[in-house]
Amino acid sequence: MNFPVVAKEINLAESLGAQQSNASIAETAVPSYLSEVYDWAYLNPRNVALLDRTLVVDVLLFGNARRLMRAATNEIKPGQKVLMAAHVYGDFVNKLANAVGPTGHLDIIDVAPIQIAHARQKVGHLPQVSIRQADAAGPHDNDYDMVLSFFLLHEVPDGKKRSIVDALLAGVKPGGKAVFVDYGRPSRLQPIRYILDFVNERLEPFAKALWRHEISEYAGEPEAYHWRKKSFFGGVYQKVVVKKR
Ligand SMILES: C[S@@+](CC[C@H](N)C(=O)[O-])C[C@H]1O[C@@H](n2cnc3c(N)ncnc32)[C@H](O)[C@@H]1O
DSSP, X not given: OOHHHHHHXXXXXXXXXXXXXXHHHHHSOOOHHHHHHSIIXXXXXXXXXXXXXXXXXXXXXXXXXXHHHHHHHTTOOTTOEEEEXXXXXXXXXXXXXXXXXXXXXXXXXXXXXXXXXXXXHHHTTOTTEEEEEOOTTSOOOSOEEEEEEESOGGGSOHHHHXXXXXXXXXXXXXXXXXXXXXXXXXXXXXXXXXXXXXXXXXXXXXXXXXXXXXXXXXXXXXXXXXXXXXXXXXXXXXXXXXXXX
16 A cells, blocks of 8 residues: 555655754654554544544544633733644644734644644644644743643653653743643543543553543652642543643
């Protein structure tokens, strides 16, 4: 089957910005958890083309996508500099670009070249947006008003959760914040809990760690920060806003 290989090369070429060389693409390797567990969802070109829609995200989040996206964009003020730690399917990157506005700046990173290509197709033309291949585990600039991880942590192994949380916290400038939107621990009265249990067992091996651990537990120095958590949909989802003490 030649098609997927050719498509991958085309997307890789599209994903290269003028500022990004082949050498830097090679340096940011696609992590093994991504190719071994999530190839079908994030690397396979045909599936990526099918899945990159807001409707898909909304179905996966049991109708909560818009509410959770709004919970994240409400944290942004026009003119701010924001780091988006991974590409998200659908129109969320457009909403983030609108939230920072023409006087702000949105940096979108993703570790997968094909995801970079998709982000470029959606918002690459906007002057306030820059997009590049990079690992959320950093290092990052340290002058962001806000860094955002949206449903990234549940898809990475625990060691990687720690590196990502610490790298994102280090990217926040004094007075700024980190925002994590992800799965939490669902209440036993929430029937979706049992569906997710089934799905996680088969498709999302790193997700249930967020049922057992607070996101603050992944930080190297949690006491240095103030952690504010809000639960959604009977605990299925959480938003955690983190500010330096
Ligand atoms: C944000 S998460 C899940 C988002 C959500 N399920 C959606 O609908 O898109 C998926 C993205 O994370 C990216 N990703 C995984 N590990 C990463 C890492 N260490 N650094 C940056 N991006 C990463 C994947 O390439 C993928 O594009």
